[in-house]
Amino acid sequence: xxxxxxxxxxxxxxxxxxxxxxxxxxxxxxxxxxxxxxxxxxxxxxxxxxxxxxxxxxxxxxxxxxxxxxxxxxxxxxxxxxxxxxxxxxxxxxxxxxxxxxxxxxxxxxxxxxxxxxxxxxxxxxxxxxxxxxxxxxxxxxxxxxxxxxxxxxxxxxxxxxxxxxxxxxxxxxxxxxxxxxxxxxxxxxxxxxxxxxxxxxxxx
Amino acid sequence: xxxxxxxxxxxxxxxxxxxxxxxxxxxxxxxxxxxxxxxxxxxxxxxxxxxxxxxxxxxxxxxxxxxxxxxxxxxxxxxxxxxxxxxxxxxxxxxxxxxxxxxxxxxxxxxxxxxxxxxxxxxxxxxxxxxxxxxxxxxxxxxxxxxxxxxxxxxxxxxxxxxxxxxxxxxxxxxxxxxxxxxxxxxxxxxxxxxxxxxxxxxxxxxxxxxxxxxxxxxxxxxxxxxxxxxxxxxxxxxxxxxxxxxxxxxxxxxxxxxxxxxxxxxxxxxxxxxxxxxxxxxxxxxxxxxxxxxxxxxxxxxxxxxxxxxxxxxxxxxxxxxxxxxxxxxxxxxxxxxxxxxxxxxxxxxxxxxxxxxxxxxxxxxxxxxxxxxxxxxxxxxxxxxxxxxxxxxxxxxxxxxxxxxxxxx
Numbered sequence: 001x002x003x004x005x006x007x008x009x010x011x012x013x014x015x016x017x018x019x020x021x022x023x024x025x026x027x028x029x030x031x032x033x034x035x036x037x038x039x040x041x042x043x044x045x046x047x048x049x050x051x052x053x054x055x056x057x058x059x060x061x062x063x064x065x066x067x068x069x070x071x072x073x074x075x076x077x078x079x080x081x082x083x084x085x086x087x088x089x090x091x092x093x094x095x096x097x098x099x100x101x102x103x104x105x106x107x108x109x110x111x112x113x114x115x116x117x118x119x120x121x122x123x124x125x126x127x128x129x130x131x132x133x134x135x136x137x138x139x140x141x142x143x144x145x146x147x148x149x150x151x152x153x154x155x156x157x158x159x160x161x162x163x164x165x166x167x168x169x170x171x172x173x174x175x176x177x178x179x180x181x182x183x184x185x186x187x188x189x190x191x192x193x194x195x196x197x198x199x200x201x202x203x204x205x
Numbered sequence: 206x207x208x209x210x211x212x213x214x215x216x217x218x219x220x221x222x223x224x225x226x227x228x229x230x231x232x233x234x235x236x237x238x239x240x241x242x243x244x245x246x247x248x249x250x251x252x253x254x255x256x257x258x259x260x261x262x263x264x265x266x267x268x269x270x271x272x273x274x275x276x277x278x279x280x281x282x283x284x285x286x287x288x289x290x291x292x293x294x295x296x297x298x299x300x301x302x303x304x305x306x307x308x309x310x311x312x313x314x315x316x317x318x319x320x321x322x323x324x325x326x327x328x329x330x331x332x333x334x335x336x337x338x339x340x341x342x343x344x345x346x347x348x349x350x351x352x353x354x355x356x357x358x359x360x361x362x363x364x365x366x367x368x369x370x371x372x373x374x375x376x377x378x379x380x381x382x383x384x385x386x387x388x389x390x391x392x393x394x395x396x397x398x399x400x401x402x403x404x405x406x407x408x409x410x411x412x413x414x415x416x417x418x419x420x421x422x423x424x425x426x427x428x429x430x431x432x433x434x435x436x437x438x439x440x441x442x443x444x445x446x447x448x449x450x451x452x453x454x455x456x457x458x459x460x461x462x463x464x465x466x467x468x469x470x471x472x473x474x475x476x477x478x479x480x481x482x483x484x485x486x487x488x489x490x491x492x493x494x495x496x497x498x499x500x501x502x503x504x505x506x507x508x509x510x511x512x513x514x515x516x517x518x519x520x521x522x523x524x525x526x527x528x529x530x531x532x533x534x535x536x537x538x539x540x541x542x543x544x545x546x547x548x549x550x551x552x553x554x555x556x557x558x559x560x561x562x563x564x565x566x567x568x569x570x571x572x573x574x575x576x577x578x579x580x581x582x583x584x585x586x587x588x589x590x591x592x593x594x595x596x597x598x599x600x601x602x603x604x605x606x607x608x609x610x611x612x613x614x615x616x
Contacts, residue, residue, distance in 0.1 A: 008605060046602030058601040071504075072497040074215070074247035075259045093259055094470035095251040098527035099496060102534055107601055111527065122530075195374060 001085050004129065004140055004151055005159045006058055009185070010190055011047065011150035013056030015185065017142035018043035024130060024141035027115055031114045044127040045142050046108065053203060054196025058142070058150060061127035063087045064160035069109065069126075071102035077124075086129045089193055091117030094124050206231050209291060209299060211281050212307035213237035215245060215496055216477025217430040218263055219503030220305045220510075225271045227511050228510045233273045233301065235348045238308075239331050240278040243267055247496050248362050249330060250528060253337050260509045281308075284452040286470040303472050306449070306460055308480035309492055309501065313443030316351065316411050323419035327360045328580060329339045336360075336437065340367055345434035348372070351423060353403075355524060357439035358392065360615065361401050364435075371431065373400040374409040375424065383524060383535045388566040393553050395531050404431075412438075432461045442494050444479040457481060459492045465518045466506045474510060476502035485519030485582065486537060486563060494518040523578060527571065534574040537564030537581045544594050576601060 017029070026034035026041035034041050045060040047138070067087045070078040077093035080086070089100075091114050097171060101109045109126045117123040130140035138144070139153040154160060184195070208224060210217045212312035213235055224231050225449050237243065248260040258265075268275030269443055271511055272368035280294040289299050312326040325336040340344055347370040350361050357373060358380060365371045366471060373379075378389045380398065407427045414420035415430065422432035437574060445458035455461040455469040459481030466482070478494040498520045541558030551569030555562060555577060561584050565577040593599050 046600065049598055050600075050602035050606035052606065055602060055606050056272045057605045059601040071500055072260060072438060074245045074496050075251075076262045095248055095259060096583050097247055098532070098534060098571060098574070099247070101527075101571060101574050102523055102578055106578035107573055107575040109575070110572070151479065158229070165540045190570040 001156050002154060003063070003133070003156045004060065004143055004153050004160075005083075006060075007150050007152065007161075009193075010148045010189060011058055012148055013047055013049070013054065014147065016145045016147065017058055017151060020128075020141040020145035021045045022131070025101060025125075039115065040079045042110065042125060043110045043181050044108070044110070044125055052196050052200045054192060054199070058146075059106060059108055060142070061087065061129075062106060063127075063129065068105070072099045072103050074099060081131070086131060087126075088128055088131070089126060091125050093121040096122050096124065097204070098124075113142040127148050142184055152188050160204075206298070206302050207231055208305060209301040210235045210301040210305040210307060211291070212305075212477065212479070213275070213277075213308050214307060214477055214499065216309075216503035216506075217305065217307035217501040218243045219308060219500045221271060221273055222263070223504050223507030224304040224510065225273070227508070229542070233271075234301075235268065235273050235275045236279045236281060236293075237277045238280050238443040239329060241330055242275075242277070244330050245496070245527070246330075249327070249333050250359060252462055253333060253362060254366055279446050284449060284454065284473075286453055286473060286515065288592045289294065289472070297592065299302060301472075303474065305503075305506050305510070306454075306468070306475040306479055307450070307477045307499075308445040308479050310442040310444045310492075312438060314351075314438045314440040315440070316413060317439060318414035318416070318420060321414055321416055321418070321420040323416070323421070323436060324414060325435060327356055327363075327437065327439065334358075336435070339435060340369065346370060348435040348437060349423060349433035350374065350437045350439055352438065353381075354439060355380060355383065355526070356594040357399075358439075358526065358531070359529060360437055361396065362399065362531065364437075365401055366529075366616055369435070370402075370433075371400075371430070372404060373407045374411050374425075374431070375403055376410045378405070378533075379403070382558070383522075383565055384460045384533070385539045385554060385561065388533070388535070388552060388554060388568050391568045392526075392531060397490055402498075416578075442478065444481070444492060446479065450519075454569070457490075460581040462517075465509050465514065466502055466517055467509065474504040477519065483500075484522065485521050486584075488519070491520065491522075493522045495521075497503055497521065497523070521523055521582070527575075532567075532569055533573050534567045534571045534578075536574075536578045539564050539566070544595060546595050548597050549573040555594055557587065557591070557594075560591070560595070561585050562587050562594075573599060576604060 021032050021043040022041040023034050047056050047058050075093045077090045109124050113120050115125050143151045144155040227425040240264045244260040247361050249290040251258045266529050283292045292298050312328045324448045348364045350373045353375040361371050410426040411423045413424040415424050422430045445454045460475040461513045462475050466514045477499040481492050524531045541556045544555040552568045556564040562580040590603045593603050
């Protein structure tokens with residue numbers, strides 16, 4: 001199963017994924033035309049601030065299985081694709097009741113006028129894993145545009161394996177105390193993190 | 206194995222769906238008192254406003270597709286648990302191995318003369334059809350709605366969209382049981398903006414429906430009488446338990462069930478509006494009639510019939526009114542310390558007790574509702590984000606930063 005994997009420690013909160021997502025879900029698929037479109041295209045990924053001045057997290061639909069939003073939709077507008085990978089909302093069936101937003105533990109469903117619904121009415125919008133792009137063999141727009149590899153796209157098993165072997169390496173290196181070098185994030189990320197921590201401390205005083 | 210499901214609302218349909226998914230050979234009989242295929246009550250307004258048949262949410266051919274013996278317009282008059290038998294109005298008797306009682310609820314009007322003709326309601330598709338037939342006949346231009354609960358507000362806004370002159374009679378305040386006074390005022394302002402007239406106090410406390418055969422008006426506590434072309438009652442809900450009297454199945458306000466949603470009879474389960482379960486937060490016996498609870502209970506009853514022995518977490522007190530452009534979400538309790546944020550025309554109120562989030566009321570901007578409701582459900586210690594809850598930009602990153610995330614996964 002292919003999915004978008006989030007590495008939150010790498011996110012710098014630049015919001016480029018939000019822009020790319022909105023453009024991808026616009027009619028023109030072009031940034032300069034998209035801003036003049038009506039209804040205005042909206043992102044389905046949300047980068048918000050956290051408790052530290054520089055913490056951020058690219059928050060998007062996890063395509064849960066079982067999906068709570070799908071269970072509570074009173075018009076069966078929320079369905080899973082046949083290969084069971086992606087949870088999609090059918091705008092034509094959505095009645096904008098917000099039951100899905102009530103049960104989504106990640107808060108990734110928003111309500112806007114949509115070109116995907118009849119009469120462009122207000123319906124529930126959320127990440128569709130860029131199904132159209134995937135059919136063309138492309139990765140989701142947010143992943144393509146992410147400059148710090150906070151978003152990765154790939155087979156969930158392979159990504160999980162990579163992450164676990166990275167963790168195993170870190171644990172064994174701490175254990176044997178050979179070298180702590182590989183533990184470090186790239187310098188620019190390390191600098192960004194420590195700036196955030198000290199700035200947050202100052203702000204609290 | 207043969208299961209009879211009494212009722213074809215969300216709870217009954219979900220129970221049937223679960224049984225069919227898990228056991229292809231299970232014999233399922235589904236009885237509906239209404240003359241329609243199974244429908245979804247929350248989608249009724251959309252159907253009446255736009256004509257889109259979204260309320261047949263599992264498809265009109267749901268029974269055939271799932272190999273269910275579906276009988277519509279069929280009333281059950283009695284249940285005999287010792288014989289494993291139910292009797293229909295027609296005199297026909299049906300036997301079962303398992304029974305699911307999902308007969309739902311109906312309008313409850315503690316007002317004198319409420320059984321008279323000419324009083325409409327919106328609790329079922331049949332009642333809605335009758336109400337709309339009257340509206341479409343063109344004979345009516347004004348409507349008087351008694352009660353301002355969830356359904357009352359829903360009907361008021363629907364009739365307003367159909368360009369009727371709508372007046373609501375509100376005894377205490379709008380959506381009293383679900384909303385705190387401030388959020389209630391917020392909703393009242395939205396209603397008044399849409400030109401729904403709202404009367405409150407003794408002058409709006411309906412005590413009787415005067416009239417010889419048909420109700421012609423509504424009489425208030427103050428003695429005053431008000432009338433309109435269309436009288437609608439939306440005063441409350443009552444579980445349909447009458448047919449269970451004498452059966453030995455334990456009932457009070459609704460049907461009593463244990464933690465497996467089983468009644469006091471071992472092979473009889475109950476699900477949906479008709480059950481009297483317990484509140485997930487307080488543990489109190491209560492009947493929270495909403496769509497998500499009905500689905501969860503229907504699913505669990507189906508699984509437990511098949512022997513899974515799953516325990517119910519308790520029903521959730523929550524609702525949302527967004528489909529009529531009233532962005533309001535209410536969940537949980539309204540007690541403890543209050544955290545309030547009023548900004549840009551939106552209101553967010555949270556209640557914290559013993560370092561746990563116990564309730565939320567959001568109006569205007571409903572962003573974050575899912576996070577708050579999940580924190581409420583999980584009952585996690587929110588002290589790491591206590592100060593952030595009042596910030597306008599509170600979002601999922603706060604949950605992630607404080608590693609509360611591990612506790613906030615879907616159930």
